[in-house]
Amino acid sequence: MTPDAVIVGTGPNGLAAGVTLARAGLKVELYEARDTIGGGLRTESLFDRDIVHDICSAVHPLAAASPFFTRFALAARGVELVHAEAAYGHPLDGAPTVLAHRDLDRTCRGLGPDGPRWRALMGPLLDRSEAVVDLVLSGPRALPRAGAAAPRLATRVLGHGTALAARRFAAEPARALLTGVAAHVVGRLPTLPGAAVALLLGHLAHRAGWPLPRGGSGRIAEALAADITAHGGAFHLGRPVTDLGELPPARAVLLDVAPRGLVRIAGDRLPARYRARLERFRHGPGAAKVDFLVSEPIPWRDPATALASTVHLGGTQAEMFRQETLTAQGVATGEPFVLLVDPAAADPGRAHRGRRPVWAYAHVPHGSTDDPYDLIRRRVERYAPGFTDTIVAHRSVTAAGYEEYNPNYVGGDIGAGAMTLSQSLARPVARADPYRTPLPGVYLCSASTPPGPGVHGMCGHLAALSALRREFGIRRAPSLAPQPALTG
Template sequence: MTVDAVVVGAGPNGLAAALTLAGAGLRVELYEAADTVGGGCRTAQLTLPGFQHDVCAAAHPMAMASPFFRAFDPAAHGVELLQPEVAYAHPLDGGRAGLAWRSLARTAAGLGADGPAWRTLFEPLVRRWTGLAALAGSDLRSLPADPLTALRLALRTAEQGSALRAVRWRDEPARALFAGVAAHAMRPPGSPATAAVGLVLGTLAHAVGWPVVRGGSQRLADALAAELVARGGVVHTGHRVHSLRELPPARAVLLDVAPPALAELAAGRLTDRYARALRAAPPGPAACKVDYALSGPVPWAAPGCELAGTLHLVGGRAEAVAAEREVRRGRHPAQPFVLVVQPGVVDPGRAPAGRHTLYAYAHVPHGSTLDLGEAVTAQVERFAPGFRDVVLARHVVPAAELGRHSPNCPGGSIGGGPLSLWHTALRPVPRPDPYRTPLPGVYLCSAATPPGPAVHGMCGVHAAHRALRQRFGIRPAALLADGGQLRPVG
């Protein structure tokens, strides 16, 4: 059978690209090196039998918010997105914590004197969250569909990304709560880039939540692959592609791979300048992943943390800034920023009855070979005295080895590159079209392209839209086909 398009890499972006192309009526083949689809969106028994751990992505605000997933509709495909009462929490020494409840009003009520300030910061964005999600998932080259929301985000980014933020916050729980969510940018909180990340993720916490997938993130990837097959696509797993020459002839090839991998796949065919730029693309900070099998729930000291799906463990805002600065300088903080997800608060089936899993990673310099299992354990113990007593097993993947589990994370880089405003917009190399390569019909669609990391699928959608226009003369009117008809989105 003739193939119209080939996709290499079955992470969320590769699957989204393949589905977008298949939704336009094209014949698509997808190649994945691992034995299962999903890339960073996979689940495996990493510690003990019966304990299911997410390999990379665990909490999924963008799976509720992105235009691609809203069109796909995970629930209609049997995927349950379970909502913790507290989207994220930031425990502090002394048994206090900032809690970001699903309810904006409840969050504000719990922040005392800072409650009104939190509410006025987020409420206008929460009211128009679809416009914010469209902006966050855009190719960063198009005019915003909701200019008013874009302006509101810009003004709040300018405030929280400068010394003006000190005017808004009076007490440490609110300061730390925002700094923790901003640190998802893997940069010291306080810059425009970290402020924008904090505002987007904070808004989604109150608008759509930070859900986990019942049974593990693999369920979401499997549903995407099943839909692709239902639309006539062919999925090849356990098939590593070493060169573009191995692929069947096709009018479009989309690559959900890291920039250096693109240079290798197209070795000898790219311009020297472009190939050098791909190999020199800055990788960004990295993570050391730690998974735990637990005999019971984590004994958090601060009330409310036992309800949180995600927690940021680093102490107050000043400590978060200091830890991220150390990583940026290529050093390992004595007390690193640790992100944990406890899926058992809503999905007890991840572990045998009465037992729990805990997902964690620490921010580290790119390529770090250190096993931070003990440092991460100590950071959890700091805010949950007695944690060591419930640990049954621990599985650690240093940053330097993370690429073996997900090749798109070379050296442990989980962001596809630095998350500054400049690098996000111009990743992987400065070009008017970041998806189109110098090779006719070959496109890059990984998180190394805008809008960057997270399980949203939009890198794949944008690359597929360009392929549809440029290679097939199809104007993309939708993300997916439904019943043979293109379903408009947005």
């Protein structure tokens, strides 16, 4: 039977597109180059069959809050999002670790004189949180209904996304706590996109939290795939697609690929002008990752650090501004920003016989081929003396190696495109419908389209809605809610 729609790539956006199209009653087929689905959601046993490691993404504040996953209802599908006592932490030399708790009051008490400033920053966003999330994750379509959320977010972005950021707090703990979140933009700091990311993820820490799926990120991919197959969808694994001509005829083709992948797959079919614009799409710095298997909990100098499942190892605000800017310029630093996740802090079942996984990546220059093991190990040792002695096994992935694992991560850019101001507003090129390509029925649905990186499913969902309108005349978004047969 000829499919109505074909999707290339089964990362979170490809799967979200598949769910949306299948729920609209279409016959959907998905093609995946690897032997397992998931893209950035894959979870595997690397060293011990009883201990799983998240290969790319591990912590999911956006999955807990995005419009797509809110309607999809992960909990009703058996995906339990679990929380550590603190959402994230930021160790500082010679000072206690500063922690962001889901309880805003508790967080503010830990910030001393900057507590009222933190409350004034985050409180109004929490009051309009649903509208803030919708504004950021739905792009221009959300502007008409954003209401008070837009000016509340805009004024704060301006205050924390420019040189003024260094003067917004009186003391280092609050400055470092917010800047560590801004560093998730993986690019120069301070910038307006960095401030937007800090405020989006920062306020979510006090609402939906920064949870992990019990058992690993792969549980999210499994739930999405189960819904697709339950509605007649089919998967073709181990089937790399190098040319559009390899796909079966379909009225819609959605590509969960980077712009470079679209150029490769479409070839000379693309108009020269559009192709040239895609080729100008910029990629950001790389991520270089080490998966550790350790014999005991991390020996943090400040034991309170263990309350957080996510820990930002970046030093002071000034250090992070310098490190991230140099890295974006292609300059390797000896002490890069490192994001560390201790899954067992939120999900004790991830530990077995005392051993536990630790997930950590460093921001490095684009395309770096340097092994990050010593770089990251030393960074952790700075705040957890003796960490090296707990390491049982490790696996390194260079920035260049990340691209080999997933071609969407060009040069190790796990955000599938530099989060500059222009590319935040127009991804991958400036078009009224950024998902639609000049080729009839062909759409781009990767994180290189709005709203950008993160496990939120919105790139795939919005691209699928565009395809439903234009190719099938379906203007009403399908229900994503679980059906009785799927909830068990």
